[in-house]
Amino acid sequence: MSTPAAPAPISPAVAAPAFSTGRFRAEREADWIAFDLLLTKLEKKGAAALTSDELLQLPLLYRATLSSLSIARATSLDKALLGHLEALSIRGYFLVYGVRETRLNRVRRFFLYDWPAAVRSVWKETVIIALIIILGALTSWTLVAHQPEWYFNFVPEEMAGGRDPRATAEYLQSTLGHGKAAGEQESGLHVFATYLFTHNSQVSILSFALGFAFGVPTMMLEYYQGIGLGAMLAVFTNKGLGYDFGGWLFIHGTTELFAAALSGAAGLRIGTAVVFPGARARLEAASLAGRTAGKVMVGVILMLLVAGLLEGFGRQLITDTLMRYGIGTLMLLFWLAYYYVPRREDVT
């Protein structure tokens, strides 16, 4: 080494360097402590609890801490100090850059723009899934209509609840809420509605989550849903109850099947993004698709909540078939208008 001039023992009294990490720390430490306290307050009570003075201090202290981190990395070997500054900077970064909107604003934006925009952007997938459901329904409908035995292949015994080709027209009529049995069920309506909602939500989440396996399981699941629907439809039309069954299904079905199609579409969007990323990198395409799909899924759960209410309460309380058709159509129109009518502030 070429430093013969330096005295062998380092005595601070003789040659105290102009810069030392000890002095650096002593000078800056107050800022770090103040920043730490401010962050703790922000985390515990939110931005509303800060005074305007503290709000002005926040970015200053944040930048001071980041600058201290840079200096410390270049000059200090004190591991405890480096660790603290790093942790404090990371914490500060995510708080300072994380919150830009109030929760209320976020919710408002979600309902006004984000949700419909996300649904609109998966319209191709929605059409495909809708076609798959219809295809499934047509398959089982033609099969069961010509040979009722097929029914037992499509609908499991416990799900059918006696609604199969062997049942009489009177019994089938009663399951649609027109017969005497309808009155007895009313006490359990809310239980039924809640059960339907939670069950359907789980199925939709599954059909969404299965999407990343290239969308194949999602399409299979949706096809299967169509099959159950078509088989049921065939049983009722064979007994001349097609019109009534339509009403029974329509009142909530427009909302529920729409939601099912959307959840499938969200899954399919992820699947296709992984297989055909286009100009983007595969990971980036997947994460972009995932965010759109995430928004759609929140919407799906809300739609299923509405469907559960319609199915549990609406269908059991309104027994007039025409009325049921009316409400179902109205809901469908509402959803279509909400999603697909363009609005001005869309671009933002």
Add this chain to the structure above:
Amino acid sequence: MTAAANARLRDAKTRKIRQFITPEGVDLELKIAGSGLRLGALIVDLTLIVVALFVFSLLMSWVGFGSKSDMAYVIWMLGFFALRTFWFIGFELGQRAATPGKRMMGIRVVARDGGRLTADAVVARNLIRELELFLPLMMIGNGMSEDAVSGWTVLAGVLWSLTLSLFLLFNRDRMRMGDLIAGTWVVMAQRVKLDADIGIGGEAAGAISFSDAELAVYGIFELQELERVLRGRDPRAMREVADTIRGKIGRPVAEEDDVFLLSYYRQLKARLERKLLFGKRREDKYASD
């Protein structure tokens, strides 16, 4: 420990660090959370959910029996659904972007592109969790209930679903399937308390002076290990370290261990930091001085 082992250790540490540059131009050097921590956080969260469910069920059955209405059952079902679906989402949408389990482990969720963590990303990553957790269980359940399916089919199903669930073990960034799709990472975010500065003060009282040759035997790695021992304040560890250093630089046992170590630490730190200012970073004792 040899030079190669030291280098390997440093290498393993840097492999976990991801560049993350703030708009101010400072690299925050985020560290990817290990799979063990992730599993620990999940277990803590699941335990908390089960406990919450149990308490909630007890409460609701008590209310249900008391009021004789099935409203309690409805609330129970809704509560169950909300807890299962929104526990993770709700907590990760908060300021700290971490569930109680993650907080305990000192980790948090971060958007991979450095932007802010949006609600849709949190929703997407957690709805996929449903699949990752329950698909293997469902496969096993299916296999048990349906005798028609052969054991091999069940095994294949379970293995397939396990590769999805254990996806995070197979990539460098420890991303779950949900992280991949939502564009997120889980990184270390533990809090580090600012410990007292042991590098300065009290020089006058019984300080020992070391020659440059005596200080030249160690590098940064050894300095920081010494710092750890000093902050740990374990007398036995201090004795061991002090004896090692004395042996290495050929000094007799003349002082208290803590006085000796503290003086040595301060002077070594001053020496290495001065070299650092001149652009010489000596990683460990094997590197040239």
